[in-house]
Amino acid sequence: MKINLDKYKNLTRNFEREIINLNPIQRGGILPVEAKKAVYEFWDGYSVCDYCGGRLDQVSTPPICEFLEDFSKFVNLDISRPTHGAREGKFIVMHSICNEGDYVVVDGNAHYTTYVSAERSRLNVVDVESDGYPTFRINPEKYKEVIDNLEDKGKNIGLILLTHVDGNFGNVEDAKKVGKIAKEKGYPFLLNCAYSVGRMPVDGKKLNADFIVASGHKSMSASGPCGLLAFKEEFAEKILKTSEKFPIKEIEMLGCTSRGLPIVTLMASFPHVVERVKRWDEEVKKTRYVVDELEKIGFKQLGVKPKEHDLIKFETPVLDEIAKKDKRRGFFFYEELKKRGIGGIRRGVTKEIKMSVYGLTWEQVEYVVNAIKGVVETHK
Amino acid sequence: MKINLDKYKNLTRNFEREIINLNPIQRGGILPVEAKKAVYEFWDGYSVCDYCGGRLDQVSTPPICEFLEDFSKFVNLDISRPTHGAREGKFIVMHSICNEGDYVVVDGNAHYTTYVSAERSRLNVVDVESDGYPTFRINPEKYKEVIDNLEDKGKNIGLILLTHVDGNFGNVEDAKKVGKIAKEKGYPFLLNCAYSVGRMPVDGKKLNADFIVASGHKSMSASGPCGLLAFKEEFAEKILKTSEKFPIKEIEMLGCTSRGLPIVTLMASFPHVVERVKRWDEEVKKTRYVVDELEKIGFKQLGVKPKEHDLIKFETPVLDEIAKKDKRRGFFFYEELKKRGIGGIRRGVTKEIKMSVYGLTWEQVEYVVNAIKGVVETHK
Ligand SMILES: Cc1ncc(COP(=O)(O)O)c(C=O)c1O
Ligand SMILES: Cc1ncc(COP(=O)(O)O)c(C=O)c1O
Known part of the structure; x- marks a missing residue:
């Protein structure tokens, strides 16, 4: 066996520390x-198992058990369990409450993980189409x-x-109405909150949700992978x-799910998350500012207007025009931003871009806006 | 919503840093x-996704793709994928290659996660009984x-x-023979290496394994949860x-599994793990030394003798005797060890104990042996 181990010797990452990541x-x-x-404190394997009596969700040192109760309160549902992420939460629900061959009705903006969770559970999926370009809104009546x-x-x-906030356009959908329809028809209702819980206030009962899946690494300031599943009694x-x-082991959890570091970061970040959710309006304000400014230089925001979530998708014909004459082609935008200490925009893509300034200071937001404007002005 | 967030403010753990953990x-x-x-470098959520083209196993910065190839070489099988741990690997295999209602034949020492993986996959389990007390050996012929x-x-x-090394007695079973029988009968063979890969050399093809599951947090010096699944083409x-x-997303992986920090620690630890596996004989020597010394004071090692793995299970009638007269009852042992800076023995248990000195220096091993002897001598 010949393995070159040198490549594992200095695993580094320059995002976050050196770059504004969009x-x-x-x-x-x-x-x-x-x-x-x-x-x-908790980086070693099985670090949360020091005082385990056989069930992760019942561990009290560190306070996982209390955390799950607190999370249930936070999203206003009855019971919670740790998961490896939103998709694993969706799979748990589909696999345990549906029967093979059942139909799952999902929104047309649903994340790919909704489809693969259903496929893995051997279910059929039917989508409720959005109203299409340019808003891609989901009409609950549909x-x-x-x-x-x-x-x-x-x-x-x-x-x-329903995908509460979808990963393509950052539309915030009317969960309450969809939940009401589900309830009237007598079907259980899962709200995928990978992009909402931990960013904005979410009240499960008010939104008529029977299940909520959340993503720790995506929206709750936790190391990946981890998440939460909350549901009604x-x-x-x-x-x-x-x-x-x-008899002590829960089958759908395979006994224990997030048995290590990520769930500890999820708990340690929880006070920070509870606080930041209260400042959600400010994040929306930043987002709208970015949209207003960048539409001035020819970007066009897709999805519902005005923005109600930090994820922005722009059509960017102006970048596409520049790419046609720049010798770096589509890569000019990525490279010019990089020179300015900005990353996280997909390399080589110029027709449409996705970005977010969530959690940046206003100063940084200004910097980002001016940098993008600068790149466009000097190249077009 | 009233949540007391103070409990999340200083999550600490004194194991490893202050205590010799057995x-x-x-x-x-x-x-x-x-x-x-x-x-x-990688503690933020989705940190491994900076340069992702849609599939975790194909990410090359950090070198996940190469790591999976190296791991396949390391265990001598063809293809590998990251998982959240050994149990999730077992579930993936059972769920994808078996049909509902199929029978899975497992060893009588199989870990509970083998059973729950089968239950979740809606399969039936039949065990091959061990030869029972005191060796609990699995006879491949059975x-x-x-x-x-x-x-x-x-x-x-x-x-x-087959559980290559079981979690109760630390017996190393004859995988090669069981694998041969499976092959002759024409059934696929999964070897659960949660307790072996990363500690001792494991050669999948030599052992006739079609699938190997490994546990990062258990035996590969990684943060939990993560693991690997390797299999034949x-x-x-x-x-x-x-x-x-x-079409790019793998269903059983729900797209991506270990999307964050744990897999980075798994890779960063890999050179260390490759080296330590070469020193496995020394670990077995330490283990046998502990058994020899503690049998002198009335402990009785269960499982196959002499030890071939670091997990030791002792019957400890001498501790049970002491517990009867000590006012702390069964807790005296835990507490006395704690005073001596030793932890990781189940609290209150005195009939049987499980321990390991894996990775301790000889000096620490001596210290542990003398401490346990001291506790017993001064209390009996
Ligand atoms: C709407 C939506 N759902 C689910 C996911 C997946 O989240 P996780 O990685 O926690 O499974 C994402 C991630 O991008 C998402 O945007
Ligand atoms: C034999 C055996 N298999 C499987 C496991 C579970 O490993 P994981 O946490 O990686 O699923 C253990 C853990 O104790 C074990 O001892």
């Missing part, structure tokens, strides 16, 4: 200093149509799912079903 | 300094009997599974099946 999937996952301190249609065909519906029996041979 | 499940998961350095018996009854067998189609709608 990648939307990463802006909500940056650790505050409190969480970094906890990392030193859920009713799709459900009626499936019922007319005698199909078995196992779950209604009435689903506990199915979701928390225990092993026949090992 | 907990067998934790000794193989301690991070070397190289991995700790990488933690600083696999043949169990398989024949199932075949006679017309049952569909989906998988043969011929199973790629089933295990790596991709989504219909998103």
